[in-house]
Structures are given as structure tokens and as C-alpha cells.
Amino acid sequence: MSSTGTRPHALIFYGALAFSLFQIITAAFSPLSTTVVRAIHVGFLLFLVYQLYGARGQSLSRPSIWGSLLGGVALLFAGYHWWFEAELIYRAGEMNQADWLIGGVTLLMVFDAARRLMGWALPLICLIFVGYALGGQHLPDALMHRGYGLDQLVSQLAFSTEGIYGTPTYVSSSYIFLFILFGAFLEQAGMLKLFNDVAIGSVGHTRGGPAKVSVLSSGMMGTINGSGVANVVSTGQFTIPLMKKFGYKADFAGAVEATSSMGGQIMPPVMGAVAFIMAETINVPYVDITKAALIPAVLYFFTVFLMVHLEAGRAGLNGLPKAECPNPLAALRQRWYLLLPLVALVVMLFSGFTPLFAGMMGLALTTVLIMANGVATHLGARGLRYGFWIALGLACATFNQFGITAIFVVVAVLAVLLLVKREQDILGTVVNALYQGALHALPVGVACALVGIIIGVISLTGAATIVAGYIIQLGEHSLLLSLVLTMFTCLVLGMGIPTIPNYIITSSIAAPALLELGVPLIVSHMFVFYFGIMADLTPPVALAAFAASPIAKASGLKIGIRSLQIAIAGFIVPYMAVYSPELMLQGDAGTLATLFVVFKALLAVSLWGMGAIGFWLNPLAWWERMTMIAAAALLVFSLPMTDEVGLILSALLLGRHWLHNRRRQKLAVA
Incomplete structure (x- = not known):
């Protein structure tokens, strides 16, 4: 079906x-x-x-x-x-x-x-x-x-x-296919509706609520979906018309959906399956990759959320009527069990299980969930699925690898029960998930097979050392110029290419050069990965922007330009991580140093957002916008005095604007 x-x-x-x-x-x-x-x-x-x-x-x-x-x-x-x-x-x-x-x-x-x-x-x-x-x-x-x-x-x-x-192809045939199938099963089980209800109920009534719903729902779906363009097409059908209905311009609505959906690929635990390829490529545990990605992912979504909030304030856009928003707690109470496979997946990944085993267990548990829920509904025993899940979770934790076989037996028993009950719809849901998962895997799988040709040629000819040599030679004079060259290489190679093959290509060519220049291993690979994602938002190709274009009924080029403005964290954070590896929890810095870098990153992306939108508490003058962007740029680079100057400039600008807004409020009251 x-x-x-x-x-x-x-x-x-x-x-x-x-x-x-x-x-x-x-x-x-x-x-x-x-x-x-x-x-x-x-x-x-x-x-x-x-x-x-x-x-x-x-x-x-x-x-x-x-x-x-x-x-x-x-x-x-x-x-x-x-x-x-x-x-x-x-x-x-x-x-x-x-x-x-x-x-x-x-x-x-x-x-x-x-x-x-x-x-x-x-x-x-x-x-x-x-x-x-x-x-x-x-x-x-x-x-x-x-x-x-x-x-x-x-x-x-x-x-x-x-x-x-x-x-x-090895990663595609093991991890990627399994996690794509896992996402398809969760979608069929009703996860998309749960995420939408929670997002609408949480932020739908706030300023600019419809756009914030898009950020939350697309971000949450991205954790299990992993395909930015597919996420745009699925969640965008609901979120983009909703944003337009409440006053957002068509290009901005499409850009919010595109940037939010692409952000799903940097959000642990799945990360668009690149985390698994990166772990195999650089021989680093998967958990280390997800830890390094966590803070930058939070910064990315914080920036998109902030941009939406500032644009709503500038345009005077309100949220949905409170009465029309579902109760998020009620939605969770009704369908909380849908989160169990995702929670189990994260727990197993961070408990030392292999991604292959964790993905297999997550998929099997989701299958049991769909079928057990159908059996419980007909037996009229609401507690059946809850008790069953707890017992099954304990059994899986106890028996380790034998848990997979146990779950296969449970699936067979439930299938027999459903056949006896003639519940074709429930079995059809499982079959449809298998079918849809295979189709979703086609673009990624074919791309992985094809980029293997590039890896093979590079291995045969040693081409990577030539490109790396040029980047290293440039970096001996300026690390910044090497980073800019690497960024443009990723953006150009990524035009029209899915994120996974783009990462594979650039990690083979450019990432080793950054490593030679002293950039930590994970940071160098994250740098090229981030700009591979940004390629899908960067005109003239901008696959995610053009996927949103027919839904938003706006030019794909305009959506792409707006997307660059909204997703600015995707451009800032990789540079900050190179100069301050603590942002990706790399290096020997302590907790205080890490917290300072995170604070600096939050301030930088906030200033950049205010300058780009032209609004904070009130509209900003042109010189305030330019100065805020300059202060943000100073905070990106950990060079002598740049932090100090950037922080002082930020404090002066924000303090002046806050005092000016207080004065206006007092005059309005008087």
C-alpha cells in the first residue's frame, strides 16, 4: 500500500x-x-x-x-x-x-x-x-x-x-536501512500526530506559534526520520499552510520548514545516519559522535526558534487561539507508549550496545507496539500493553542478544492473535511500514553505492593528498582561509547531492587537511558535515528549499535566501567549534570553559539573528543591526581580544536597546 x-x-x-x-x-x-x-x-x-x-x-x-x-x-x-x-x-x-x-x-x-x-x-x-x-x-x-x-x-x-x-554501502546495508525502517514504523504507529499535538499544545498559542510548531515538530520528526527533504514534504504539508494562514509570508514559512527539517540531520541520536558513517570512517565510538553533535544541534534549533520569535515580533503576528490548541499532556497520556522505542533506542546506544543491535531492537519493539496495541484494544485490557512493555523491556535488558529472538517469537504470537481476530488493518500497518521503509531507503542507498566510486578512485590514485596539500599550504598562512575554502568546497559539492554522499566525498578530501592543520578529528569531520547540510539550503540548488516551494507557493530561490538567514547557526557554529573545540566537548578544557563557550555561542547566534531580522524588543536601526552582526563575528573567533571586544560591544548594544525600550514603555503609560 x-x-x-x-x-x-x-x-x-x-x-x-x-x-x-x-x-x-x-x-x-x-x-x-x-x-x-x-x-x-x-x-x-x-x-x-x-x-x-x-x-x-x-x-x-x-x-x-x-x-x-x-x-x-x-x-x-x-x-x-x-x-x-x-x-x-x-x-x-x-x-x-x-x-x-x-x-x-x-x-x-x-x-x-x-x-x-x-x-x-x-x-x-x-x-x-x-x-x-x-x-x-x-x-x-x-x-x-x-x-x-x-x-x-x-x-x-x-x-x-x-x-x-x-x-x-556497508553502512547503508546495515545501520541506515534499519533506522530508516525504524522511522517508517514509528510514523505508521502515529508518531507524527503525537509530535504535532505536543508541538501545537506547547507553543501554538505563543507569539508566532504556528512557526514554532513547525520548528518543534520538524525537529522531533528529524530525530527519527533523518531525511531533510522527506521531512519537508511530510510535515510541511501541515505546517507551511498553517504559518501562511496566520500571517507569515510564503517564503518565510517555506524557509522555516526547510531549515527545521534539515536540522533533524544534526540532532542525535540518528542524525540522518551520518553519525554511523562518521563513526565507521574515523573509527570513533558512535556515542562520542552524538555527544559532540548535541550542543551544536541545540544551538541550531535555538537559533531557528529565535528567528521565528523575532520575525513574529517584527510583523506583529500572534499565535493560535488557546482553545484550539490540544493539551500536550493529554496527548502524551494517550499515546506515551509511542515514545518507548525511541527511549529504548537512546538508552541502548548510550549503554554500550552497538547501533546495529539498538536499531534492531527499536524496530522490533515498535512492531510489537503496533500489534500489541491492536490486540489490547480488542481484548479491552488497557493495562495489557503497559504491563507487556515493562516486562518486555526488562526481558530485553536481561537477555541481551537473546532479546531479538524473543521479540521475533512475540511478534509471531501477536500476528496469530490478530489473524484470529481478522484484524487486517493492524497487520496492514506493519506491512505498509515495511513497504514504505524500503522506498524511503532508495535515495540514500543508491547515493551511497555511487559515491563509493569516488572513494575507490581516491584510494586508487591518491587524489585526496593533492587537494589536502593545497588546503594545508593555504592554512600555513591562515587557518581562516583554509576553513573558508573547505566550506565552499562542501557547499559546491553538496549542490544537488544528498547530505550523506556529500559528507562521504568531503570527509575523504577536505577533512584530513583540517586534521593536519591541528583541528581535532571529530571537529574536522563535523565541520564538513555541517556545510554539507547547509548546501541543501544554499541557492541556487537548495534541495530542501525547492521541496518547500510548491507547498508554500513561493519561489525556491527566495525560500533558499530566507533559509540562509534563519539557519545562520549552521554557518557560525562550525567555525566556533574549530577555534573553541569545547563547543563539541573536545579537548581538555574544564566545565567552566565549556560553559563560557556555549554562552558565547548563544550570544553570537542571538546577535546575528537580531541583526538579520532587525528586531529585538523594538525595531532596530540599520547601524544597530550592522554593529550587532559585527559583535557576533568577533565572538566567533577565539583570537586575542576578540572575545573581550565582542562581549563589551554586545553589552553596550543590548543595554542601550533595553533602556530605550523601558523609556518608551514609561512614556506610553504616562
Whole structure:
């Protein structure tokens, strides 16, 4: 079943179900080697893309004959890696004719699937890297390498673990798919409605309430969804018309939704699945990544929330009538159990369990929740689901890895009970979640397979050392110039490319250079990750802004420009973290030093927001706006005297404005 309620074509429907079930079984019980799982993962991705998208990238309601044939070939070639696994290992690097054919065709199909799914931007970048590998010996000395034949390239990209079956595909076939499926199950269970009710009930009645609802609901959905553009399309259908109805301009409403949705990718615990790739790339525990991301994520959403509040004050926009807002506590009382899988996920991740196990348990618990809730409703025992959840949680904590098997047994028992009760709707919810999860995984999975080509070429040619050398050479004279160059590299490479492949590319090219310049390991990778996200908000491409455009009925370019204004923390925080790593809980600084850096960051983004909007307690004069932005810029860099000057200037500006506002209030009363 699709999100629209119409039954999809059987080939698509059962193909997606098979994909989800394959991923769940391999994640839970590991019956196959990781190389085989990666190959079949890519095979399923190609199969579904060819069923869903035509040769010109158009969506298909039913598969074409050619699409079905190509999809079948993709699965057949994936099975080749399984059937001849031992032989491929024995003759690694020495391909026979069958290897040549299957490797070459699979590479072409990955390029073609990416083109159909996301356009030409990423495939063209990857083709440039392929051309560099084949013809780099003819380039000038600075870029030249010894040159590689087509056979070496196909072997590297199609039969090693540094091409389309490299680390990105490994992470996609394990963590990413599982967490996307987890998000799909929570959505089907009603999490989106719960988040909306809590957000509306909490802030809907305050100044600029509808926009604040967008910030909260999109941010909360981002913690489980992880896809900024998908979040815009899902939550934006509700929040953008609501903002426009209460007086926000169309471009501002679209920008609020775009920036809030993209912020979900920096909010722990899921972080758009980049946290898992980053942990694998730099060999750092996942928990350390989420700890480093926490304060910057809070700063980001604080800034968006503040921008919304200031814009509402400037435009005189009120909130929703209090009587029309749902009671957030009542919503939580009615559906509090929906939060249990998310809480369990966070607890397990921070208790030392692997992300794979935690994701598997979260997914299994959500499935049990949906089914147990249906059984409890029909049995009329409200306490059944509560007691069941507590007992199940204790059992999972006690039996550790045996908990997965126990939950599978429980799911089977509940399924039988529901079948006896003929509850097709509840079982249909579970099946629909499996179907939707597989479809949601397509863009990320195909992108991960394709950017593996860039990783493979970089590994083969050593291209990363060339780019890193230029950045390091520049950084010897000015770290700021190196950071600016790295930022523009991330923004340009990220135009039209999803965040995950953008991070993979830039972390391979630019992040090592920042590390050489003395930037801490996690901070250097977070720097390129943040600007990969900002690329989706930066014109002229701005994928998130253009996703909001048809809903807001405003120009995507205007929404993108407004998004840059609202999401300014995404540009400020990475620079502050480089100069003050305490912001990401890195370094040896104590608690007081960390608190000071956080205070400074809050003040900087607040000043920048006031200057950008032109309002605090009252409208600001042009010179006040410029001075506030200058004070914010001084607070970003921890250079001699910049903090002192920035703090003094901030105190003078804010104090003057506050006194001026007090004077106006007294005159108004008199």
C-alpha cells in the first residue's frame, strides 16, 4: 500500500517487502557474509529503482518491460557475488570474462539508477573522478598520477570493498536501512500526530506559534526520520499552510520548514545516519559522535526558534487561539507508549550496545507496539500493553542478544492473535511500514553505492593528498582561509547531492587537511558535515528549499535566501567549534570553559539573528543591526581580544536597546 492508500503494482510491492525482510533477517541473525549482503543490498536498490522510475526519471505507476528486465538482471548479478563468493575471493584482482561483464554492467546500472532517481549532479561528479582515474597521466604535474587501465578500475570499483560495495554501502546495508525502517514504523504507529499535538499544545498559542510548531515538530520528526527533504514534504504539508494562514509570508514559512527539517540531520541520536558513517570512517565510538553533535544541534534549533520569535515580533503576528490548541499532556497520556522505542533506542546506544543491535531492537519493539496495541484494544485490557512493555523491556535488558529472538517469537504470537481476530488493518500497518521503509531507503542507498566510486578512485590514485596539500599550504598562512575554502568546497559539492554522499566525498578530501592543520578529528569531520547540510539550503540548488516551494507557493530561490538567514547557526557554529573545540566537548578544557563557550555561542547566534531580522524588543536601526552582526563575528573567533571586544560591544548594544525600550514603555503609560 502506498501513502496515498492505492495498492502498488505487485512487483514493486513484493520487491520492497522482500528487500525489507532481507535486511531485517541479515541484521538480526547475520546468516551471510558482509560482502554478499552489500551486493544483494545494491541489487535490491537497482531492482526497485528500475520498477519505479522510467528512463527519463519519471515516476511509473507500473513497471515497464525493460525496467522489469533490468531489475531482474541487477538481482541476478547480485546473486553472482553470493554463488561464486569463494571463487571471487581466490582470484581477487584477476577477473575472468564473466567478472568483466558483470562488474562493468553493474557499474553502468548504478550510474543509470542514480541518474533516474536524483538527476545528473552526482553521476557527473562521479564520472569526472572515473575520467581522472583513466586519464590522469596526461594532466599537469600537480594533478598527474601513473594512470590506470579499465580492467584495474572495474576490479577496484565492482569487486573490492572500496568501490560500490565499500564502506558507504556497508553502512547503508546495515545501520541506515534499519533506522530508516525504524522511522517508517514509528510514523505508521502515529508518531507524527503525537509530535504535532505536543508541538501545537506547547507553543501554538505563543507569539508566532504556528512557526514554532513547525520548528518543534520538524525537529522531533528529524530525530527519527533523518531525511531533510522527506521531512519537508511530510510535515510541511501541515505546517507551511498553517504559518501562511496566520500571517507569515510564503517564503518565510517555506524557509522555516526547510531549515527545521534539515536540522533533524544534526540532532542525535540518528542524525540522518551520518553519525554511523562518521563513526565507521574515523573509527570513533558512535556515542562520542552524538555527544559532540548535541550542543551544536541545540544551538541550531535555538537559533531557528529565535528567528521565528523575532520575525513574529517584527510583523506583529500572534499565535493560535488557546482553545484550539490540544493539551500536550493529554496527548502524551494517550499515546506515551509511542515514545518507548525511541527511549529504548537512546538508552541502548548510550549503554554500550552497538547501533546495529539498538536499531534492531527499536524496530522490533515498535512492531510489537503496533500489534500489541491492536490486540489490547480488542481484548479491552488497557493495562495489557503497559504491563507487556515493562516486562518486555526488562526481558530485553536481561537477555541481551537473546532479546531479538524473543521479540521475533512475540511478534509471531501477536500476528496469530490478530489473524484470529481478522484484524487486517493492524497487520496492514506493519506491512505498509515495511513497504514504505524500503522506498524511503532508495535515495540514500543508491547515493551511497555511487559515491563509493569516488572513494575507490581516491584510494586508487591518491587524489585526496593533492587537494589536502593545497588546503594545508593555504592554512600555513591562515587557518581562516583554509576553513573558508573547505566550506565552499562542501557547499559546491553538496549542490544537488544528498547530505550523506556529500559528507562521504568531503570527509575523504577536505577533512584530513583540517586534521593536519591541528583541528581535532571529530571537529574536522563535523565541520564538513555541517556545510554539507547547509548546501541543501544554499541557492541556487537548495534541495530542501525547492521541496518547500510548491507547498508554500513561493519561489525556491527566495525560500533558499530566507533559509540562509534563519539557519545562520549552521554557518557560525562550525567555525566556533574549530577555534573553541569545547563547543563539541573536545579537548581538555574544564566545565567552566565549556560553559563560557556555549554562552558565547548563544550570544553570537542571538546577535546575528537580531541583526538579520532587525528586531529585538523594538525595531532596530540599520547601524544597530550592522554593529550587532559585527559583535557576533568577533565572538566567533577565539583570537586575542576578540572575545573581550565582542562581549563589551554586545553589552553596550543590548543595554542601550533595553533602556530605550523601558523609556518608551514609561512614556506610553504616562
